[in-house]
Amino acid sequence: MPKKQISLTVNGRLVEGxxxxxxxxxxxxxxxxxxxxxxxxxxxGHCGACTVEMDNMSVKSCMTFALQADxxxxxxxxxxxxxxxxxxxLQEGFRMMHGLQCGYCTPGMIMRxxxxxxxxxxxxxxxxxxxxxxxxxxxxxxVNIVKAIQYAAAKINGTAFPEAAE
Amino acid sequence: MNQQTPIDIERSERTDKLQGxxxxxxxxxxxxxxxxxxxxxxxxxxxxMLFGDFVRSxxxxxxxxxxxxxxxxxLPGVIAVLTAADLKPLGLHxxxxxxxxxxxxxxxxxxxxxxxxxxxxxxxxxYIAADAIELVDVVYDALPCxxxxxxxxxxxxxxxxxxxxxxxxxxxxxxxxxxxxxxWQIGDQKATDEVFSKxxxxxxxxxxxxxxxxxxxxxxxxxxxMDKIKGELTLWGTFQAPHVIRTVVSLISGLPEHKxxxxxxxxxxxxxxxxxxxxxxxxxxxxxxxxxxxxxxxxDRMENLSTTSFARDYHMTTELAATNEGKILAMRVHVxxxxxxxxACADPSKWPAGFMNICTGSxxxxxxxxxxxxxxxxxxxxxxxxxxxxxxxEAVFAIERAVEVLAHKLGMDSAELRMKNFIKPExxxxxxxLGWEYDSGDYPTAMKKAMEAINYKQLRQEQAEKREAFRRGxxxxxxxxxxxxxxxxxxxxxxxxxxxLGVAMFDSAEIRIHPTGSIxxxxxxxxxxxxxxxxxxxxxxxxxxxxxDDIMIEEGNTDTxxxxxxxxx
Numbered sequence: 134m135p136k137k138q139i140s141l142t143v144n145g146r147l148v149e150g151x152x153x154x155x156x157x158x159x160x161x162x163x164x165x166x167x168x169x170x171x172x173x174x175x176x177x178g179h180c181g182a183c184t185v186e187m188d189n190m191s192v193k194s195c196m197t198f199a200l201q202a203d204x205x206x207x208x209x210x211x212x213x214x215x216x217x218x219x220x221x222x223l224q225e226g227f228r229m230m231h232g233l234q235c236g237y238c239t240p241g242m243i244m245r246x247x248x249x250x251x252x253x254x255x256x257x258x259x260x261x262x263x264x265x266x267x268x269x270x271x272x273x274x275x276v277n278i279v280k281a282i283q284y285a286a287a288k289i290n291g292t293a294f295p296e297a298a299e
Numbered sequence: 300m301n302q303q304t305p306i307d308i309e310r311s312e313r314t315d316k317l318q319g320x321x322x323x324x325x326x327x328x329x330x331x332x333x334x335x336x337x338x339x340x341x342x343x344x345x346x347x348m349l350f351g352d353f354v355r356s357x358x359x360x361x362x363x364x365x366x367x368x369x370x371x372x373x374l375p376g377v378i379a380v381l382t383a384a385d386l387k388p389l390g391l392h393x394x395x396x397x398x399x400x401x402x403x404x405x406x407x408x409x410x411x412x413x414x415x416x417x418x419x420x421x422x423x424x425x426y427i428a429a430d431a432i433e434l435v436d437v438v439y440d441a442l443p444c445x446x447x448x449x450x451x452x453x454x455x456x457x458x459x460x461x462x463x464x465x466x467x468x469x470x471x472x473x474x475x476x477x478x479x480x481x482x483w484q485i486g487d488q489k490a491t492d493e494v495f496s497k498x499x500x501x502x503x504x505x506x507x508x509x510x511x512x513x514x515x516x517x518x519x520x521x522x523x524x525m526d527k528i529k530g531e532l533t534l535w536g537t538f539q540a541p542h543v544i545r546t547v548v549s550l551i552s553g554l555p556e557h558k559x560x561x562x563x564x565x566x567x568x569x570x571x572x573x574x575x576x577x578x579x580x581x582x583x584x585x586x587x588x589x590x591x592x593x594x595x596x597x598x599d600r601m602e603n604l605s606t607t608s609f610a611r612d613y614h615m616t617t618e619l620a621a622t623n624e625g626k627i628l629a630m631r632v633h634v635x636x637x638x639x640x641x642x643a644c645a646d647p648s649k650w651p652a653g654f655m656n657i658c659t660g661s662x663x664x665x666x667x668x669x670x671x672x673x674x675x676x677x678x679x680x681x682x683x684x685x686x687x688x689x690x691x692x693e694a695v696f697a698i699e700r701a702v703e704v705l706a707h708k709l710g711m712d713s714a715e716l717r718m719k720n721f722i723k724p725e726x727x728x729x730x731x732x733l734g735w736e737y738d739s740g741d742y743p744t745a746m747k748k749a750m751e752a753i754n755y756k757q758l759r760q761e762q763a764e765k766r767e768a769f770r771r772g773x774x775x776x777x778x779x780x781x782x783x784x785x786x787x788x789x790x791x792x793x794x795x796x797x798x799x800l801g802v803a804m805f806d807s808a809e810i811r812i813h814p815t816g817s818i819x820x821x822x823x824x825x826x827x828x829x830x831x832x833x834x835x836x837x838x839x840x841x842x843x844x845x846x847x848d849d850i851m852i853e854e855g856n857t858d859t860x861x862x863x864x865x866x867x868x
Contacts, residue, residue: 155426169342170335172567174516175600182516210335224333226326235828236332237516237567242331271516271568272828 139203143168144212153201159183161199162209170210170240174269181268185209191248193267210240211215213247222285223264229297232281234272242268246282255286266280312496318848319841326833328826337565338475340520340535345593348522349378351583352428353602354418354435358459359677360444363417363437370585371420371434376427380435381419381582383407393462394581397574397799398651399470400642401462402680404581408807410439411459411586412639412679414605419582421594444479444677447849448614448637452476452675459640459675470642471673472652480642480673481651486733494629494807498620502704508677508693510612513685515827517567518603523728524593529750531558532587538563538855539573540865541825543799545857548799552584563855569827571660571683571867574645575608602664608645608681612656613693617701627720629665630732632658632697636682638673640860646689647791647799647864653690654681654788659698660698662720662865663741667732684867695785703782712759714750717784718743721807737786746784791867806863810839818850819844823863825855831866 135152140280143166150165155156162168162185171194174182183195213221223243226232233239242265249256249264256264261279271277285292303311318324327700331337368380383405386392393401406417418435422428443457450456458464458477467474472479495501521536526814532554538544541563549556568572579596586594598607614635620628636652638644647652651669661668685690702720706713722729729737749757762778769777794803810820820839822829832852840847856858 143345153426160425164343164344167344169339170337172339172517173341173517174567177600180516180600200609214334220330220333223793228329231326233329233332233828234830235516235566235568236328236337237339237828239332240335269516271514273572 137200139199141202141204144208150199154200156199157195158185158197158199158202159194161202162194168209168211171238171244172237177263179269180238180241181245182238182241184268185242186244186248189248189251190197191245201226203295208244210244214244222288223250224280226281226288230277230280230284232273232278233270237253238268238270242270242278249282250286250289255290256282258283272291284287307326310838314841317840317844317846318837321544321841322837324833324847326830327836328830328832333411339517339565339567340522340537341595341597343522343535343564345522345524345858346595348595349421349423349590350423350425350428351419351421351579351594351596352432352587353416353541353579353582354437355414355602355606356406356414356417356437358410358439358441359413359446360408360442360459361439362442363406363410364440365436365438366418367436367660368418368450368724370436371431373432374422374427374431376423377420377431378423379421379586380431381405381421381585382417383558389585391551391581391585391811394576395547396641396643396680398646398682400641400645401816402641402643409442409461411678412606414679415640416578416582416606419578419586421586425597430520434703435827446676446678448612448635448674448676451478452674454809456617459677478675480638480675481671483651483671484669485656486668487666487866488668490666491629491631494666495618495631498628498710499623501618501620502701502708503616504701504704506615506617506697506700508611508613508615511685512791513570513572513608513610513683514571514604515568515572518598518600519573519577519579520595520597521580521583521588521594522595523580525584525587525591527591529558530554531560532584533560533562534580534584535562535564537566537569537573538865539566539569539571539825539867541855541857541860542823543574543802543864543865544576544802545582546802548584550579551581552588559857560855563825566825566827569866571610571685571688572608573682573827574683574865574867575643577607606679607788608643608683608687609639609679610681610683610688611693612682613690615697617697619705620702621709623706623709625705625709625798627662627664627705628665628666630659630698630701631731632667632669634669634671634693635675635840636671637678639676639678639680641680642673642682643680645684646682647797647804647829647867648689649796649798653688654683655690655694657691657735657786657788658694658697659729659731659733660695661722661740662698662702662717663722663726663729663785664720664732669733682765689788689791691787695783695787695830699783699785713782714746714755717744717782721746728834740786742784791864802864804864806865807861809861816845816849818845820850821851821853821860823854823861824866826866829866
């Protein structure tokens with residue numbers, strides 16, 4: 134199948150690639166760029182394990198063609214740690230509040246939560262639950278994931294999150 | 300809260316210092332998982348790696364008239380297409396299951412469930428493989444299929460397993476019908492029937508614990524890589540029990556076990572789904588042996604849901620006999636177990652229905668009888684321990700629901716009925732009517748504590764008030780209260796009861812202490828999210844007095860880890 138050239142920014146770096154028109158963004162990211170943090174869980178857009186950020190929107194990269202990302206600005210889980218390499222507030226929140234077990238949904242969950250907090254820096258529990266409705270976890274359930282996001286919101290806002298101390 | 304003694308304080312300080320058992324140690328795994336730096340099977344890339352994909356049956360039951368792979372093989376980038384005809388000379392078109400049956404690796408003359416594996420395409424990349432499966436031309440002659448297990452043993456039922464239709468004694472004894480797998484009976488039928496015939500009160504209900512799929516977020520996948528020069532096979536995969544997989548691969552392939560290296564990297568959830576051996580593993584291994592190149596196989600979600608092991612599917616006709624005062628006198632259970640097209644049940648016990656005979660639960664029931672009939676249907680095979688079953692979940696559902704039904708019939712509070720029938724603390728060790736020995740317990744105290752914790756009396760009062768208000772038409776809100784009290788068998792042991800492949804259920808640890816005092820500990824288990832790297836280190840820290848942060852836990856590599864039967868749940 135004839136290939137097309139694309140160029141885009143991924144985690145702040147300009148990358149170029151040759152892709153078939155049908156190549157999925159998730160495969161381009163995982164197999165050509167070797168960024169394997171985003172995962173494939175369902176192939177149908179239900180589970181959200183493949184979530185990345187594209188031009189300030191959450192996208193499910195298993196439902197997006199790589200060609201659609203031409204010229205875009207993408208952030209994956211590999212690009213969200215603090216500049217000094219320490220865990221971001223969300224990454225830390227997931228660890229501190231035990232928001233994961235097998236870790237397979239976690240990168241997608243964190244990328245979705247990242248966008249949610251950009252758009253709503255102080256979400257209620259209900260808003261968080263609606264906000265991550267497109268991301269499934271099979272191990273942990275959502276109670277601790279919600280707490281992880283609340284932890285991160287509090288840390289970013291400089292407010293207290295009493296449950297963090299428990 | 301009790302006053303802490305100096306010893307308690309010292310112990311707690313020691314625990315905190317070591318990050319040992321009892322402290323809230325943050326998970327060490329999360330450092331990599333939160334950064335997308337886990338290492339799952341599909342993250343692994345090997346030079347020259349090929350991709351496998353299955354041609355699957357659109358029919359639940361059909362005769363295969365012909366398979367033509369010409370068009371698929373002609374597609375550029377397709378390396379090979381395997382069918383049963385290729386595997387048969389190697390004796391690999393069927394593989395043994397963990398339950399004493401055999402299972403088709405690739406369908407030979409018939410398909411027995413929808414999406415059953417018919418051909419395996421190996422190509423240079425996963426897109427070409429996906430294209431090629433559509434170019435394999437299979438002609439089917441559809442047959443009537445059985446989806447209702449109650450119809451499996453009808454006189455006019457179509458015979459599903461033609462490969463064993465004349466074999467009227469299966470792995471677990473005589474078969475009553477070509478679609479019958481086994482009958483398992485335990486308990487005293489005569490004495491039980493007698494009690495039922497004279498009892499004040501009896502109840503009988505059929506409970507269906509429906510088919511469930513474990514559905515871990517990561518599907519089943521593997522990479523097989525055969526080094527033809529050294530004659531060694533390396534198999535990476537989503538294996539809850541890597542050592543068992545190595546043994547199975549050795550038994551199936553004929554490769555000596557010491558020349559097979561099985562590696563289970565990070566696993567994205569298991570829940571029992573990743574215990575069994577699947578066609579994808581066998582076909583990838585065969586592909587790699589034939590081609591001398593690594594072959595990767597990754598299921599998609601539909602394949603995972605429709606073909607890999609399910610859980611439950613027990614149809615349980617449950618009866619209790621009791622006195623008017625609510626003393627349970629006997630229990631009688633018949634289970635119709637739908638095992639799908641092959642008996643690939645992964646209960647690591649010596650019985651075909653796992654631990655179903657714990658169905659007398661936490662109660663002192665003098666006599667009982669359990670019979671289980673396993674049957675074939677046109678569904679995917681399985682029967683795995685989805686979230687701590689081994690059929691205990693099914694058994695608990697049967698007894699606890701039956702107790703509720705009995706309470707309703709007697710007009711008694713179901714918590715009170717439970718209290719009345721618990722095995723009493725002074726009865727331990729207690730031998731249950733269906734064979735299990737219960738070593739210790741104090742069920743009435745546990746129940747009382749739980750009732751007090753939720754303020755049961757007040758809840759019942761609130762319920763009564765809400766019902767009254769509902770009856771008066773003042774509100775549409777009513778309230779239900781559910782109670783379950785169960786005794787579970789956790790862990791798969793001892794080996795007198797628990798076994799897979801005659802290996803017996805056990806696990807091992809090897810702890811090495813380095814000259815500087817740090818530790819590497821290797822286990823035969825394999826975490827799929829349970830956090831072994833964190834918690835095992837805590838156990839060792841407490842036992843040996845070395846800080847958990849100085850202890851590395853390694854699992855999943857059969858070359859370095861001692862033998863074990865893996866992690867279930």
